[in-house]
Amino acid sequence: MRSPRRPSSPEPKVTHSDRGRRLPLVQRWRGLDEVPADWGRCVLTIGVFDGVHRGHAQLISRAVKAASERGIASVLMTFDPHPAEVVRAGSHPAQLTTLARRAELAEELGIDVFCVMPFTPEFMKLTPERYVHEILVERLHVAEVVVGENFTFGRKAAGNVDLLRKTGERFGFAVDGVSLLAEHAVTFSSTYIRSCVDAGDVAAASEALGRPHRVEGVVVHGDGRGRQLGFPTANIAPPMYSAIPADGVYAAWFTVLGAGPLTGTVVPGERHQAAVSVGTNPTFSGRTRTVEAFVLDGEADLYGQHVAVDFVERLRGMEKFDSVDELVAQMGRDAERSREILIEADLRHGE
Numbered sequence: 001m002r003s004p005r006r007p008s009s010p011e012p013k014v015t016h017s018d019r020g021r022r023l024p025l026v027q028r029w030r031g032l033d034e035v036p037a038d039w040g041r042c043v044l045t046i047g048v049f050d051g052v053h054r055g056h057a058q059l060i061s062r063a064v065k066a067a068s069e070r071g072i073a074s075v076l077m078t079f080d081p082h083p084a085e086v087v088r089a090g091s092h093p094a095q096l097t098t099l100a101r102r103a104e105l106a107e108e109l110g111i112d113v114f115c116v117m118p119f120t121p122e123f124m125k126l127t128p129e130r131y132v133h134e135i136l137v138e139r140l141h142v143a144e145v146v147v148g149e150n151f152t153f154g155r156k157a158a159g160n161v162d163l164l165r166k167t168g169e170r171f172g173f174a175v176d177g178v179s180l181l182a183e184h185a186v187t188f189s190s191t192y193i194r195s196c197v198d199a200g201d202v203a204a205a206s207e208a209l210g211r212p213h214r215v216e217g218v219v220v221h222g223d224g225r226g227r228q229l230g231f232p233t234a235n236i237a238p239p240m241y242s243a244i245p246a247d248g249v250y251a252a253w254f255t256v257l258g259a260g261p262l263t264g265t266v267v268p269g270e271r272h273q274a275a276v277s278v279g280t281n282p283t284f285s286g287r288t289r290t291v292e293a294f295v296l297d298g299e300a301d302l303y304g305q306h307v308a309v310d311f312v313e314r315l316r317g318m319e320k321f322d323s324v325d326e327l328v329a330q331m332g333r334d335a336e337r338s339r340e341i342l343i344e345a346d347l348r349h350g351e
C-alpha cells in the first residue's frame with residue numbers, strides 16, 4: 001500500500017534504480033515480503049509507538065535526520081497485534097492510536113516507510129541474534145538503528161541496546177540508543193499516557209502526546225433523545241480496546257475524517273468545537289457506555305461518518321440529575337465552557 005508523500009515534498013515517480021537514495025513515495029508495508037527486490041540500505045527505528053508521543057517523535061525525528069544525512073531511506077518498524085497481547089494472551093492494553101493514525105503521524109515526522117510486522121508466536125520466539133541477522137541485516141540492510149535506551153527485543157526480550165551495539169559492530173551498522181524524554185520527573189511513555197486518559201486527565205495526556213488524545217470511530221444511532229433535548233449528539237463507536245477517557249464531560253475538537261459529501265454545516269476535514277460526554281447517561285438510567293459529541297457550531301446528518309474527537313480538557317464528572325431540565329441547563333453551561341476553553345487553547349498555541 002502506498003500513500004502520497006507529505007504535501008510539502010515533490011512527488012517524483014518511483015524508480016527502483018533509486019538504490020540507497022531516499023524513496024520518492026511514502027510506503028506502508030505489512031511484513032517483509034513487501035521489501036522491494038532492489039532495496040538499498042536504511043536507517044531503522046523499532047517500537048510499538050502507540051500514541052506517537054513526544055518521546056517517540058524525538059526518536060523518529062532522529063532516524064529521519066540520520067537517514068537524510070546518509071542519503072538513504074528511513075524505516076519505522078512496528079508490530080500488530082500489540083506484543084503484550086501475544087506475550088500475555090488475553091491482555092489487551094488500551095490503544096492510544098490506530099495503526100493508520102500511527103502511520104499518518106510517523107509520515108508527518110518524515111518517515112519514508114511504515115512497516116508493520118505481524119507479531120506472531122514465531123516472531124516472538126526469534127533469538128536476539130537471529131532477529132538482528134535475519135530481519136535487520138538480511139532483509140532490511142540497516143546502516144543504523146535508532147531505539148530508546150530501554151529497548152529490548154527477541155525471545156524473552158533478551159536483546160538490549162548493548163547487544164545490538166555488539167552485533168552492529170560485527171555486521172557493520174551503527175546504533176543510536178536515545179535517552180528517554182522526561183519532564184517534571186515524568187518519563188513519557190504509552191503506559192503513563194494510558195493512565196492519564198483512564199483517569200480523565202486529558203490535559204496531562206495532551207502534554208505528553210504533544211497534541212490532544214484522539215478517539216475515532218463511526219457515528220451510530222443512540223436513543224434519539226438528544227435532538228429533543230436541544231442537544232443532538234453524534235454517538236461514536238470506537239474500535240475495540242480504544243483508550244477512552246474516564247466518564248465525564250470534556251471540551252474537545254470534532255472532525256469528520258475523509259472528504260465524503262455531507263448535508264449540513266459541519267465541514268469534512270475541518271475541526272469544530274464540541275462538548276463531549278463519556279458515560280452511561282445515568283439521568284436516564286442508561287447502561288451502555290457511550291462517547292457522544294455535541295457539535296457547538298454546526299449541524300449535519302453525521303450517521304455513518306468516520307469522525308475524530310480530540311480531547312482538550314475535562315469539565316466535570318458524569319452526574320445523575322433529578323430532572324431533565326436540570327441536565328439540559330447544565331449541558332448549556334458545558335457548551336459555553338467548552339467554547340471558552342477551546343478558544344483559550346488556540347490562543348495558547350498561537351492559532
Ligand SMILES: Cc1cc2nc3c(=O)[nH]c(=O)nc-3n(C[C@H](O)[C@H](O)[C@H](O)COP(=O)(O)O)c2cc1C
Pocket residue numbers: 222223224225226227229231233235249275276277280281282283284292293294317318319320321327331334335
Ligand atoms: C455536554 C454534555 C453533557 C452531558 N452530561 C450528562 C450528565 O451529566 N448526566 C447524564 O446522565 N447525561 C449527560 N449527557 C448525556 C445525555 O444524557 C445524552 O446526550 C442524551 O440523553 C442523548 O442521548 P442519545 O444521543 O442517546 O439520544 C451529557 C451530554 C452532553 C452532550
Ligand SMILES: Nc1ncnc2c1ncn2[C@@H]1O[C@H](COP(=O)(O)OP(=O)(O)O)[C@@H](O)[C@H]1O
Pocket residue numbers: 219220221222223224225226227228231232233234235293294295296297298299300301302303
Ligand atoms: N450539532 C450537532 N452535533 C452532533 N450531532 C448532530 C448535530 N447536528 C445534527 N446532528 C445529527 O443528529 C444526530 C444526533 O441526534 P440525537 O437525537 O442525539 O440522536 P442519537 O440518539 O442517534 O444520537 C447525530 O448523529 C447527527 O447525525
